[in-house]
Amino acid sequence: MHNDPDSVASLLRARYRRRLPSRLAELTGPERGRVELPLHIAWSGLRTLDLDLSRQRMSLYRTVLAEGMRDGLCRFLNRDILLELWPVIHRLIGRTVKDVWEEAFPELRP
Template identity: 80%
Template sequence: MASQLSAAGVQPTADTPGKIDTVYDDPSSIASLLRARYKKRLPSSLDELTGPEHGTVEPPLHIVWSGLRILDLDLPRQRMSLYRTVLAEGLRDDLCRFLNRDILLDLWPVLHKLISRAAKDVWEEAFPELRPRLPLGRSPAQHARGRDPRHERVPAPSAGGRVRP
């Protein structure tokens, strides 16, 4: 928890060195800080995302500081890795330079499961076209809980062969 707070820029208070201000001990406050961080980096429109569709890219060190440094957009795993990392670490200019609107829309159904909740929520609030569409036959509440009525458990029959209510 303390390392997460340090990464978010939260320091111990002056009157209690070594103790973190209790406002920041609340996970929702950390989430608020992260959401604000992602929100200020957003482009004003997905049309600003004019990054390459093919070829190799070498993101700057503030985005990718270890591991594979040159990524091939024609390889699905490397493309997904680039988009995930740029969404998490990139600044506004990086988002516009390395991400492509059409590719982001294509990757989003999987990509949104690989990024932080804060980043996902901020992007989907800003750009409704990224929000998942509800499958037929599902209510918004079922979708939010991840339940599909077609896969609901049917009660097992009792010893007498009748289904218990």
């Protein structure tokens, strides 16, 4: 059986859309220090990351944006940091994730 790429893409978009918080203000995660991500979010690679180190902060945000459910997004991401990182991070995450977030939150668009 052949999967239609358009239907796969729309299913993926719907999955990411369901995970979104209703407002960026719900992203109340830490701004500094070490953060340990649960295995269901960071199932591959580093799980403990230091937000004070720019590469690790970027890595945490990429991972949580791609793998986090709504509670994880709100718990681990911070609105101000997301807005600060978005001009770079939107090029490093999957297109579907980027599009869903920018459609829901126009303030993220470049």
